[in-house]
Amino acid sequence: MNKQELEKIKQKALSEHIPIIMDDTLEVVDKLLTEIRPARILEIGTAVGYSAICFSEYLQSDGKIDTIERDEERVAEAKINIEKVGVSDKINIYQGDAVEILPSLNEKYDVVFIDAAKGKYPFFLKEALRMIKPNGPILADNILYKGYVMSDYNKHKQRTAVRNLREYVKEVTENPNIETEILEVGDGLAISKIKTV
C-alpha cells in the first residue's frame, strides 16, 4: 500500500470537509481488525474510499471489502484513490443507495462498518445483523453525533438523525441478544456483537 498517496487522500478529504473516519476512531478499529484478520468486510458509506483503504491493510491475503456509496462523484473519486494506493483488488464499490443495495446482498461478513445516513441507522443495523458472522462486530460510527444523542437535544434540524441514532443505541443496548460497547472516540463508535451461548 502506498502510504504517501493515502496521506494525500486524507488531507484532500479533510480540506474538502468530507467526514472521513477520525484518527482516534481509526486507532480502535485498527486494533480490532488486527485481532480479527477479516476475510470479508462490509462498509456502508465509502465517501472517497479513505476508511476502506485503511481497513484493507488488515484483510487476510485473499480478503475483500464491499463498500456502498450513493454519490456518483464520490464513487468516481474513491475508485481513483483505491487505484492510486494500489488496493483495487481488495475493494469492491457498490454504487447506489444502501437502503436498496443491502437487501440484495446475501453474503456473510466478519465485520460491518456503518458510516452513512444517520436517519437510516436502525435499518442498517437490521441488515448488518442479518449478514454478520457469529462473533463478528458491527461498528457504527458517529453514534454520539456531537453529543446530541445522549443529551436532551431536540432542535428541529437534526431531529430525525438524532431520533434514529437513539433508536439504534436503544436496540443494541437493550436487546438481550446483543452486547454493546459505546466509545467516546471521534464522533462516537458503537461496537456490537451478537451474544453467543
Ligand code: SAH
Ligand atoms: N467511511 C468514510 C466516510 C463516509 S461519509 C470514511 O471514513 O472515509 C458518509 C458517506 O455516506 C457519504 O459519502 C454519503 O454520500 C454516503 N451515504 C449517505 N447515505 C447513504 C445511503 N443511504 N446509501 C449510500 N451511501 C450513503
Ligand code: MG
Ligand atoms: Mg463517520
